[in-house]
Structures are given as C-alpha cells and as structure tokens.
Amino acid sequence: MEPIVIIGTGQAGYTLAREFRKLDSERPLTLITEDNGANYYKPNLSKAFAAGKTPPELVMNPREAMEEQLAATILANTRVNALDAGSRRLQLEDRELSYHRLVLAVGADALLLPVSGGEKIPTVNSLDDYERFRAGLVSGCEVVVIGAGLIGCEFANDLAAAGYQVTVVDQESWPLARLAPREVGEAIKAGLSGLSVRWHFDARIESVDADGKQVRLADGTELRADAVLCAIGQRPRARLAEEAGLEVGIGIRVDEHLRTSDPNIFALGDCAEIDGRVRPFVLPITHSARALAKTLAGTDTAVSFPPMPIVVKTPACPTVVLPAEVPHSEGWWRVTGEGTDLEALYRDAEGRLHGFALTGAATAKRMELAKAIGSILDAAGA
C-alpha cells in the first residue's frame, strides 16, 4: 500500500497525522520535514522568557516519540525539492518517493525587511530560529523589535518582562494597526510602556548596517541595539506547489475539502489559501486537520470555520481580537470602555457585527461576542 505523505511536521502536519490515525490505523503514513521533526507548540516561542523555558524545554516530543505515537515514518532533516503530480512522486535530496495522497503542510516564510541589509535581521518562525535568536542575547541587553503586529508585540512583552531593554519600530501609527482601532492600540502601547518598552511609530526603516544591529530610520534616527528582531509578517510557502503546476494565489489554493487543483494533493495550515484567505493560526489548523483526516480516511468532508478569536499574548495588556472577514471599506469600528478595558466592535453598514478587539476586563466577553458573530454568519448562510 502506498503511503499518505505529509510534507511538514509543524502544527498542521502533526495535528493532521494525529487526527488521521484516530480513523485509520492501517494506511502507511510518512511525514517529511526539513527540520529535526521535534514536536513543539509554536505559540510558546513568544512567551518562553516569561515562562522560564529554554528552547530544549519547549520540545514536547522528539521525532522518535512522534514516530511511535503516530505509527508513522518521519523523514527528518529531509527537504522535498520537487513534486511530480502526474506520476505522484516526490523528489527528495537523495531519492524519489511515491505517494497515494499528498498533503502540503509546509507553513510560511517570515518576511525579511525589504531594505538594504534587511536579510541580516533574524526572524522567528520556528524553534530553530528561536534558539539562534536567543543564543545572541545577553541578559538585560537592548533589543529592537521591528513590527508592532501580533508577533512583534508578543515578543516585546515577553522580552521586556524578562528584563531586556526593548524598542519597537513600526511604519504604522499604533500597535496591531491591521487588527484593531487606534484606541485599542493605544491601550496595548500603554500596557507595554509600563514594562519600559519604547516605541517609534510612523517610522520607515531606511537601512540596516553590516552587522545587522544598527537600524537607520528615514527621519535620521539611528537605533543601535545588541540584537534586532524582524516581525513584519509572513508569506505562505507555495514554491513547491507552484513549480508543480498547482493553482497558487496568496497561498496554495484549496477548496472547502482542502484539495488543491490536483485531486490527489491537499494543503492546510499557514501555506493554504481557502476562499481567498490564509488563516495562519492554530484554531483554523485544528478545524482543517479534523476535516481533512476524514476525507483522507474515505469520507469527503468540507471544513467550516466558526468565528475564532485570537488571544494576543501580551499580559501587560490582555487582548483578544477577532478580525472581520469583510473588507475594511465595508464597515467601521465603535469603541467603548475606559482606560485599558476597551471593547471595539466592527460592524457593517447594516449594523451587523463582524469582528472585535477587546482589552483588559473586556476580554471576558470574547466567547459571547464570537457566538453573536456566528449567529449572524449562520443567518446569512455563510
């Protein structure tokens, strides 16, 4: 029997393998990863300092334990260079491998700063990245974080809470500018400023010096640090799919069954685009993995996503967001609350709720509001 092959052992690959094994213990399963195959929970990377965890302590199971748990073959430190959809074969570094069904769970690449020297600034999108970044830090040193989005704010909070001197730079005007209105951003800024985080907003970075530790802003400001971290977003890894002739948009395009334009190839996780959107978070992966496991086990199952609030790991200002799935031009924010306890609701022209951003005590309302959005979507037949 030819195996189901999953490329990737991140949240998407391992969750799918687990869900599949609950339904089918017979079909051979092979997972391939270019890293060492250790199972870790990526969201822990941006709270490991405060949790007092070193990189090795973040590993939940080494590859060998995962092989046993999943009754699978895991090819670690192995890169898939190409795939031939017609003959259902993968090109590895030293051999070829045939598959019955193939799943692309290849994740995303962190974006590098698009300025001269930008490639020298580290990003953190894996345990290996994190280990390298952390190894370069000396206790209490100065760290510049580029990007005040979700990941940038989480690292800023975690580093500052652990005693590092943190400065955050962003071209936008407030933290989480793509997910929340200014008032919410200001609350997050106030919370993190309480940990002595400093900020440069509306700041365009012009260049990075040779050692990647000095950043020059367009207004002439020079920021010199012991370490710089770039957290400006990510791009789905779609090269393998694109070169194989699969349909690719912002990510690897899949239908509601997570099937690509080739009927034997599927995709999920940070690399996949469904309905024109990439959902690079854990909850969508869980829903996708459950549906795809059923499809792979023989019962075609469509994925559906309920409203999925995202907890931003900034304990200095507890925050939960649920990004609206409608274009920004079609609605507006209304913010109520006091101080750092804010409720921002995103409604359309008819007053229907589509998204929210909550801080402080208002975060307690996240499930109630998510439910309300779910009912609106159900009523609209979405």
Ligand SMILES: Cc1cc2nc3c(=O)[nH]c(=O)nc-3n(C[C@H](O)[C@H](O)[C@H](O)COP(=O)(O)OP(=O)(O)OC[C@H]3O[C@@H](n4cnc5c(N)ncnc54)[C@H](O)[C@@H]3O)c2cc1C
């Ligand atoms: C710092 C940080 C904090 C986060 N916090 C949260 C949070 O609080 N809540 C939340 O919901 N989400 C969070 N996220 C997002 C979440 O972690 C991701 O959505 C999720 O981990 C993505 O999993 P994935 O399996 O799709 O991709 P990845 O984890 O990137 O896995 C990709 C896999 O593909 C393999 N691979 C890629 N190309 C090849 C190839 N050619 N050959 C062989 N192997 C290949 C890689 O080796 C890897 O095993 C966070 C992300 C980061 C970076």
